[in-house]
Amino acid sequence: MYLMCVSLNYHQLPIELREKFSFSADEIPKANRLLNAEKSILENLLISTCNRTEIYAVVDQIHTGRYYIKRFLAEWFHYTVEEFNQYVSITTKDDAASHLFRVIVGLDSLIKGEPQILGQMKNAFQVATDQGTTGVILNHLFRQAITFSKRMHTEYRVSELAQSSGQAGLHQIKSDFGSLEGKSLAVIGLGHIGKHTAYNASNMGFSKVLLLNRTDQKAEQIANELQGVVEARPFSQLDSVMAEVDAAVFAASVKEPLYQVTNDRQQVIIDLGVPRNVANNSECVNYYDIDNLHSILETNDTKKNQMLNQIAKEIPLEVNDFYVWEKQLHIVPVIRGLREHSLKIEGEAYDSLLRKLPELNAHERKVISKHMKSIINQMIKGPIKEIKELSVTPGATADIDFFCKIFGMDNLKVENQENDR
Known part of the structure; x- marks a missing residue:
């Protein structure tokens, strides 16, 4: 038995090609079942996201597994x-x-x-198990991978590092207040960054x-999408809103400042505009413009790369643990x-x-040999799947x-057989 991954991903394919090779959520259960009926495929799982369409499979032979998976996708x-x-x-075995492991922890994103x-991988695994297309090998591998990913996200918390000016601004607000409990925020300007x-x-x-935009309708639309604590306010109420909230993020595209700080109330203001949206002369206000936030992003980049390198070093250990487990399966040499x-x-x-x-002649002999091997493969596929589960x-x-x-x-000597990787 051999592990195989067949991938169509953003490394090789631009979005205009990736979208052609995408499965909808409704199509994946059927696709899993159809692929599982192909020769050589013992187990399989399919995932399709905006960045990748991938099939993970356990096959009885690498060359036939590769052929039938590619044929399935092509058709x-x-x-x-x-x-x-x-x-x-296509990658096989250890690779x-x-x-x-790289994909599920986000290193390949x-x-x-x-x-x-x-979450997408967990869902793909659940769909495949519901369809009965996974078995002993993929079940163990994906459970191990999911546990590994959860542990890495808990230990390193890479996703908590701000990677955009908007994120950095929000983290700065949280850092200044210590806790956001009971704190209110206004977001002014709902273009790409503000949204x-x-x-x-x-x-x-x-x-x-509170959301404010020079086009009130856009603020209302986004507030309706988010609901919960989010409300839209007319742009004409900017001054009264600023007098009300504890913090504000300005992200509008303007030539002149939208707001002049006139009070001495303690407040945090993040100004993401270039030109700047806020004219600030108050010593009571914690004011940060885009240059102030740049140093935060640089520091985060350094921390993030260090964390990702540490996660990458853990992957060979996980791969080895998986193959140690597989080697202990008595069934592997029996199937071989x-x-x-x-x-x-x-x-x-x-003969x-x-x-x-x-x-x-040579052609006739080749055709006969090919069909005889095909008969053998089809006859033993069912027994192999059954004994693997047993x-x-x-x-x-x-x-x-x-x-x-x-x-x-x-006379098969199981203990003397060695597991191919």
């Missing part, structure tokens, strides 16, 4: 296998396991260290988040023994056929012994 997306080859990347991919700032602020713990035993019978039958039909049950030893006996492998 689903209406390409020939030859056309599809230029888009797909496939390492790739999974566009935004390094982001936690969203963990994302509003989304991030909506679940940070503010008691109230069944394949070798079956192919030996196929080889003897093929006998050639002796009886010496007039066959291998982790309480009666595994007796089941494996019986399996070996009925397939004529009584």
